[in-house]
Each structure stands twice: as structure tokens, then as C-alpha cells.
Amino acid sequence: MPLMSLTGNYAVAHAVRLARVKVISAYPITPQTTIVEKLSAMVENGELDAKMVRVESEHSALATVFGAASAGARAFTATSSHGLLYMHEVVWWAAGSRIPLVMAVVTRAIGPPWNIHVDHQDIFDQRDTGWIIGIAQENQEVLDMTLQAFKLSEDPRVYLPVMVGLDGFILSHTRAPVDVPEQELVDEWLPPRRQPYVISPESNYVMGNIAPDEVHFLMRYSMHEAMEAAKTVIKEIDKEYGEVFGRSYGGLIECHNCDDADYIIVITGSWSGDAKVASDMLRENGYKVGVARIRYIRPWPKEELEELGSRAKGIIVFDRAISMGGYGPLYSDVAGTLYSNGGKTSLVGVIAGLAGVDVGAETFKETITSIIHKIEENGFFFEPQLWLLPKDYSSREKMMEVAKRWL
Amino acid sequence: MVINLRKLPDKKYIMPGNAACPGCPETMGLRYVKMALGDNVVLVIPAGCSSVIQGISPYSGINAPILNIVFAAAASAATGMKAAFEAMGKDDVHVVVWAGDGGTGDIGFQALSGAAERDEDIIYICVDNEAYMNTGIQRSSLTPYGAWTTTTWKGKKEHKKNIPMILISHGVKYVATASVGYPTDFIEKLQRASKIKGFRYIHLLAPCPVGWRFDPALTAKVAQLAVETGLFPLYEYINGEFKLSPIAKRYKDPSKRKPIIEYLKLQGRYRHLLDKPEEIKKIEEYIENTWKLIETLEESFAPGKDRGKKIFDAL
Structure with a gap:
């Protein structure tokens, strides 16, 4: 497996490429920007066969990938700080819809005053949204955690979106040696996309219209149960990833x-x-x-x-x-x-x-x-x-x- | 293009038990959308009356696949769905946004403008009932001058924001206005739009009996009067060509228009200005200015003359 010198952000981009994501949408924000730049380049030079939607805001970025994922495509976005706060209501909507999705969050302080450096205020602000939230320590783990996030999110026991946190600049802009898995191995390990339902002319399915209060309550309960189930799935994935790719991190x-x-x-x-x-x-x-x-x-x-x-x-x-x-x-x-x-x-x-x-x-x-x-x-x-x-x-x-x- | 109603799908698209008010223009409009486009459609509906009209899950009062989405994200969620269908080789699915005037011209405007500028391959329908009706009749930027709402008790002080013109300025392929009072015109426009690739926008006037304060039996009539008085011209803009719709052509001539008072007096929202001629004059002036703009557009974007196209090409 090739060892590459990658920033944390490029490690994210390679994981997205390896997961064969179909729709990407993002809005630039420091220190996330180089993820969307790298992915744009990968799409344009044919390394990644995906639609890249260059939206006008983070709110639209997450709504776009949520729409794509609802229609059945593996989708990805990334953001930081104010961008994450701006998309906050869509963060809730995506999780409540139980639509598998992956988002990288390059952690950064929230203003005022303007500040682009790392802290965890932004990602902890998403704590209660129903997303699985992982935070990596170094660039190799950024790649591994992002790749695993797709499998985790799309596991029928889970069906929740996953955020992968990586610290702004400390990881996002700092190069380190990263072992990038071979595509064939990833293809064998990562199953085709699974999701609880698809919104399409064939399914004639409606998602998100009003539900009785009791049902809404039960949906929250089911998300909590899915979180509990995710504990087992995270450990399983960590273990099998170790067997296939040689790296395990210990689970939660x-x-x-x-x-x-x-x-x-x-x-x-x-x-x-x-x-x-x-x-x-x-x-x-x-x-x-x-x-x-x-x-x-x-x-x-x-x-x-x-x-x-x-x-x-x-x-x-x-x-x-x-x-x-x-x-x-x-x-x-x-x-x-x-x-x-x-x-x-x-x-x-x-x-x-x-x-x-x-x-x-x-x-x-x-x-x-x-x-x-x-x-x-x-x-x-x-x-x-x-x-x-x-x-x-x-x-x-x-x-x-x-x-x-x-x- | 002549629409033969008998040849349109004879399916029930709006189901009994839906939660619409009596005389609701949205259920009328939604039915026409499905009649025109058939079943290869997914709807994207942001917050608004149509979120409620669907009724309580697991049932739906609208016989169509629907992605409900937060208020400000209709155009972007639709963008994503279309991207996914294309990525999966299902290019022929029509992704249709069905959003109110607030979801279009106010809170949803940024996403709309973004999607229009990127020329996303979606059909965006603004169902314009001229106020925030779902929250109980508050003014929007599309509420017309003088109209009472629960946030403009003495009448709105500003004129209606002209969203179709703003969309034309985005350089999109297709922009049209329509009214629930003229179903075949609307259906024709939907069918024409459906054959074009790229961003398509239809602005559908949808008089709301509850919010406009008129008899629910009169929805279609009020929707027709808006056109007959010249207040709401029906037109199409296709690929740089602008033309008045056949129904609306005669109202270019001011003498053919019905007096605006006939439209205003049916609606309780204008009651406070019926005895104020200077206020009615302002609305009449607005109509005059609207037609001046229409004439300019007709001239600039006349079919065959290509002048409008040249204007955009030069930009």
C-alpha cells in the first residue's frame, strides 16, 4: 500500500475517493477549503467519478448532499466552524431522516472575534443532533475514520449520518506520512450503499411530513437505540479494518x-x-x-x-x-x-x-x-x-x- | 400546443383527507403539476402550507414521492436529488420544487439564486399566495402594496418583489408566470418546461381564501381576475425569447382590462383601502408600470429578433 505525504484534509479527500462517493457538495471555509479544492481536482481529472456541486453556502451544501443521499447516492460534504453552525438545522434534519451521510468537520473556533484556529466549540455544538461524531488524533486516523464512516453510517443497525472531526491546521494543514489503501481492497471491504429508503418515482415514498407526537417521540428513541447499536458496529469495523488494512484504534x-x-x-x-x-x-x-x-x-x-x-x-x-x-x-x-x-x-x-x-x-x-x-x-x-x-x-x-x- | 384534458393522466393525485383548507389553490396547483408531468417526478417541499396539506404520516394526501426539507433548502436539496439521479443513470426523473412565496423570495432565495446561477436541471415552482399563510398571514416580500396582513395591519407599504424578472436576470433557460385560474395554460407551460434541460422557473399565482379574505368558492375567479385586471400578466421567457401568453395578450390594451376595483373588492385584505382613491391609484400605477416593463421585455426579447439573447451574450 502506498505511503503518501498527506495533510489531514488531503487524507479526507483520498478516503472520499476510495469510498467511490457519487455526489459531493461543499462551500469553502478555512481550514476546510483544501478538502473541497482537492476533491474538485479529483473529479475534474477523472480520478473520482462523482458530481461536484459548488454551492453558494454551507446550508445548501448539506441540503444538497442530503437530497442526493435521499435519492440513493453515496454523498459527502465538509465544513468548519461558522459553516457548521450555518448548516445546523440541516444537520438535525439529515439525522432525523435516518439518511446515511458522511461529513468532515475541520474543527475551528467560533467568532467573534474572527479566529481560524483550532478548538472544539463547533463540533461539540452538534453533540445532540443524532450524528455519530468521531474525532481523529492524526492524519492516518483521519483517512481511516473517514473511510470507516461510510460503512458505519450505511450499516442497517445504525443508519445515522457520521461526522469525522479533524483539528484545524494541526491536522488539516500539516503533512504526515499516510498509508493509503489500495482501491481493490477497499472495494472488497466496503459494501455497496445501503439505506433505509429511497425517495424516487419508483418508491413513491414521502419523508418528513408531520407525524403524530408519539411517533416523533419514538423516532428520537429509535435514534438513541441506533447510537447504542453503533457502539458495537464501531468496534466491529475497527477490528475488521485492522484485519484487512493493518490498523485498529481500539473502538470508541x-x-x-x-x-x-x-x-x-x-x-x-x-x-x-x-x-x-x-x-x-x-x-x-x-x-x-x-x-x-x-x-x-x-x-x-x-x-x-x-x-x-x-x-x-x-x-x-x-x-x-x-x-x-x-x-x-x-x-x-x-x-x-x-x-x-x-x-x-x-x-x-x-x-x-x-x-x-x-x-x-x-x-x-x-x-x-x-x-x-x-x-x-x-x-x-x-x-x-x-x-x-x-x-x-x-x-x-x-x-x-x-x-x-x-x- | 393545445392541451387535451382527456389525454392527461386520469389518476387521483390529491387524496381525500388531505389537510388543505376549503378552496385551497395549492391542491389545485399540485394536481395540475402531476397531470402535466406524470409519475416520473419527485417533489421537494420546504416548510409551508404544502408541508401540512400532506397530512399525518404514514399517510400522505399527495400522491407523489416527496422529500420534505427545511425552509431555506428547497432548491439545494432538489439540486442534490437531481445530481444523484444523474449519477445513477436516471436522467429522466423530473425533480420539482414546490415552494411558497416565502420559501422562494425570502428565506429560500439564496438557495434558489444559487441553483439558478448553476443552471441546475430542476423545475422550480413558486406557489405564490402573497404572504406567510402557514403561520397565519404575515407579510412576505411578495405581498402586494396595500394588502392587510397580521404584520401589516394598515396595509403593506411596499410593492411586490418581482421574482420572475430576477430569475430572467439570472440567465436561466425558462421562466413563466401562471395562475391557478388557467389550468390548461399552466399545464402547457409545465409540459414545455419539462422538455427543456436546465433551470426552469414557474411563478404560479395562488389566491388564498383564508389569507386574502374571500369566499372559498371564488379561488379560480380571483385567480382569473388578477390576470383580467392586468395586475398579473401571464408570460413565458424561453431561451432569450419573451412572449405574452395567449390569454394575457389582450390585456396589453388598457381598455380591455377589467377595473382593478373588481379584484380588490372581493378580498377582505383590501377592505381598508376601498374608500381611499389615492391608494387604489397607486395600485393602478403599479399595473401601468408592470406593463411598461412587459413591453420593454417583449421588445428586447422578441422571438426571432434575438436582441435579448444578444444582451445576455454581451454581458
Whole structure:
């Protein structure tokens, strides 16, 4: 299998090519743009036999691929940040219609002020829509997760659309070696498109007209059940993908140093790599720290986290998003999971890295060390919102200085 | 082209038990669409009265495959469906958008403009009842001057937005106006449009008894009066050629038009201005200006003269 030097965005494009997608539609937005550029080139030079619809907005992009998918074609779109928010009502509509679809989300901060750098505010905003949401750590996983997304979405036990998250610039614009599977192998592995219904003259099918309230309620319940079923399907696909293509990631979460860990870092996205480096450094200092990288925020890996929570002394959650006035979204889900399992573990939620502010391995190490000290001193430590402010602005006085300069 | 009603499909397209109000122009229009185009059709319907008229699933009051879609996405969802059918080798399926004046000229306008500019191979029908009727009669940009709505209690202050002209300016292949008062004219236009490849737009006037405040028995009559008074000219624009429809030709001559008051007095939405001659004059002026524009278009885009085509080619 050829090893190519690919950015995360190009890895997405190659996965879409390999899945033999029939209809693509997207609207450019930084840092997603190079996906639509690459796919346009692939379609124009004949590498990919698909219709490329160059729409006038993200709202139309998702509606176009949803229309195409409803009519029976494998379809794909990609976006970021404001584009994702702009298509938000169609995001709900696509999932509620149970139409298989795949969308890449290149994660990026939301304005104002304008900012094109990575955080997870945009993708977590889609958490409740009924889409399966995966977030990759590096470019190889971006390709593998995107390719798997088609099989997952089109599995009759699932029939839900899938988002594949990749961090803006850190992955989207950074080249890394990526093993690109052979087309023949993918053709053997990925079945022809399946979907619950097709809207066509032959089917005479109507989708989306008013349903009784009780039926609407049951449709939500069935989506929740499909999410639960997706947990099994994700693990199956991960395993068989490993057998065919040589790479498995562990299903809903990927564990690093978890087996004997006293402390578990819960995190998602590209900065998980820095957290893993920090965990190795901390082990050298005698702290048994592991990293549970969340690969899918929906369906939520409840069972895996319950198991980790039941044997760890402390769980430290790193959120790259915040529900202002509430908690970090990963933290909320982890807390809900731990409480439903007894809630005896020390728990800390760290909010960091918003708007692309860099958090390196050293910072992870320092932050985690100080939290571990608090847990060990007190026997139990609970802090839902530990703000890891940018280092030049880490005191109230320094923040006020900045505020004065801008006002 | 002469339409022989006997040769059109004798199928039930609008089913009993649908949720339309008495005298609804949308069920009339939908029936004509299916009569004209037959069964190789999928409908794309954004939010509006026709989302409700279908009734409660798993049943549907409209005998056609339908993709219901969020308000602002009708033209783009239709684009995607057509792309899929083409990708699967089913090029002959007609993807037809059936959207209201809000879904067309206001909230759905961006997607419409995008699809028109890209010359997507779809038929877009705006069923224009001149206000947001499904939410209970609020003004739209297509509500005419003077009309009462529940957001313009003293009458709308602005004239109707001219969507067909905007579509002509997009350089699309086919634009027509039609009225539910003239079914054979509408059916003819649909059949002509169906033979053209590319973006096709039909603007269908659909008088709403509930929102316009008239007797539900008079829907067809009000729809005819709009044409007979010269307020709503029927025309076709095909590939750079503009021509008045046969029914509408005689109303070029102002003396052949019925007085606008005959149209206005049937409708409760104009009740407050019936005793205000200066307001009625404004509507009369609007009619005059409309026909001036029509004359200009007739001249510029006259069949055979190719001037309109030249105008676009020069752009």
C-alpha cells in the first residue's frame, strides 16, 4: 500500500475517493477549503467519478448532499466552524431522516472575534443532533475514520449520518506520512450503499411530513437505540479494518498507559498526542498516568469510562470547548457517567486550548502534576472548572491589564 | 400546443383527507403539476402550507414521492436529488420544487439564486399566495402594496418583489408566470418546461381564501381576475425569447382590462383601502408600470429578433 505525504484534509479527500462517493457538495471555509479544492481536482481529472456541486453556502451544501443521499447516492460534504453552525438545522434534519451521510468537520473556533484556529466549540455544538461524531488524533486516523464512516453510517443497525472531526491546521494543514489503501481492497471491504429508503418515482415514498407526537417521540428513541447499536458496529469495523488494512484504534476510546493507571486523562483530538507524551514523562517521575482518548463523542463511550472510573483514583478531563455558564462538554458527559456508577473517583475538568491557544506536553505535565498533588494531599479532589488560562494572562490582575488596553 | 384534458393522466393525485383548507389553490396547483408531468417526478417541499396539506404520516394526501426539507433548502436539496439521479443513470426523473412565496423570495432565495446561477436541471415552482399563510398571514416580500396582513395591519407599504424578472436576470433557460385560474395554460407551460434541460422557473399565482379574505368558492375567479385586471400578466421567457401568453395578450390594451376595483373588492385584505382613491391609484400605477416593463421585455426579447439573447451574450 502506498505511503503518501498527506495533510489531514488531503487524507479526507483520498478516503472520499476510495469510498467511490457519487455526489459531493461543499462551500469553502478555512481550514476546510483544501478538502473541497482537492476533491474538485479529483473529479475534474477523472480520478473520482462523482458530481461536484459548488454551492453558494454551507446550508445548501448539506441540503444538497442530503437530497442526493435521499435519492440513493453515496454523498459527502465538509465544513468548519461558522459553516457548521450555518448548516445546523440541516444537520438535525439529515439525522432525523435516518439518511446515511458522511461529513468532515475541520474543527475551528467560533467568532467573534474572527479566529481560524483550532478548538472544539463547533463540533461539540452538534453533540445532540443524532450524528455519530468521531474525532481523529492524526492524519492516518483521519483517512481511516473517514473511510470507516461510510460503512458505519450505511450499516442497517445504525443508519445515522457520521461526522469525522479533524483539528484545524494541526491536522488539516500539516503533512504526515499516510498509508493509503489500495482501491481493490477497499472495494472488497466496503459494501455497496445501503439505506433505509429511497425517495424516487419508483418508491413513491414521502419523508418528513408531520407525524403524530408519539411517533416523533419514538423516532428520537429509535435514534438513541441506533447510537447504542453503533457502539458495537464501531468496534466491529475497527477490528475488521485492522484485519484487512493493518490498523485498529481500539473502538470508541483509545487507551494509552491505562492498564495500571491511577490517574486517567480524558481528552479528544490532536492534542491527545501531547497528553500522551506528558503521560510518558509523568511515568518517568513515578506517576501512573494514562490517557483515555475519546475517539467518538457520540455514541458516548459510557461503558469504557465507567470501567476506567471504577479503578482510577482520579479522572482529569481536558476540554477544548466550554458551555459558558456551565461546564466543558466532555467533562459534563464524564461526570454524568461517573455519577451513574457511584461517583467516588476524584474528578477535575480543565478548560484549555480555546481559540487555538497552544497547550504543549510540558503544560499538560505541570497541570496534571499539580492536580495529582491535590488529590493525594486531600484524598479526594473535585473541581469541575479549572481554567488553564493563556500563560501571560493567568492572574486576574494581568487579565484586567489586557482588558484596559482593549477598552 | 393545445392541451387535451382527456389525454392527461386520469389518476387521483390529491387524496381525500388531505389537510388543505376549503378552496385551497395549492391542491389545485399540485394536481395540475402531476397531470402535466406524470409519475416520473419527485417533489421537494420546504416548510409551508404544502408541508401540512400532506397530512399525518404514514399517510400522505399527495400522491407523489416527496422529500420534505427545511425552509431555506428547497432548491439545494432538489439540486442534490437531481445530481444523484444523474449519477445513477436516471436522467429522466423530473425533480420539482414546490415552494411558497416565502420559501422562494425570502428565506429560500439564496438557495434558489444559487441553483439558478448553476443552471441546475430542476423545475422550480413558486406557489405564490402573497404572504406567510402557514403561520397565519404575515407579510412576505411578495405581498402586494396595500394588502392587510397580521404584520401589516394598515396595509403593506411596499410593492411586490418581482421574482420572475430576477430569475430572467439570472440567465436561466425558462421562466413563466401562471395562475391557478388557467389550468390548461399552466399545464402547457409545465409540459414545455419539462422538455427543456436546465433551470426552469414557474411563478404560479395562488389566491388564498383564508389569507386574502374571500369566499372559498371564488379561488379560480380571483385567480382569473388578477390576470383580467392586468395586475398579473401571464408570460413565458424561453431561451432569450419573451412572449405574452395567449390569454394575457389582450390585456396589453388598457381598455380591455377589467377595473382593478373588481379584484380588490372581493378580498377582505383590501377592505381598508376601498374608500381611499389615492391608494387604489397607486395600485393602478403599479399595473401601468408592470406593463411598461412587459413591453420593454417583449421588445428586447422578441422571438426571432434575438436582441435579448444578444444582451445576455454581451454581458
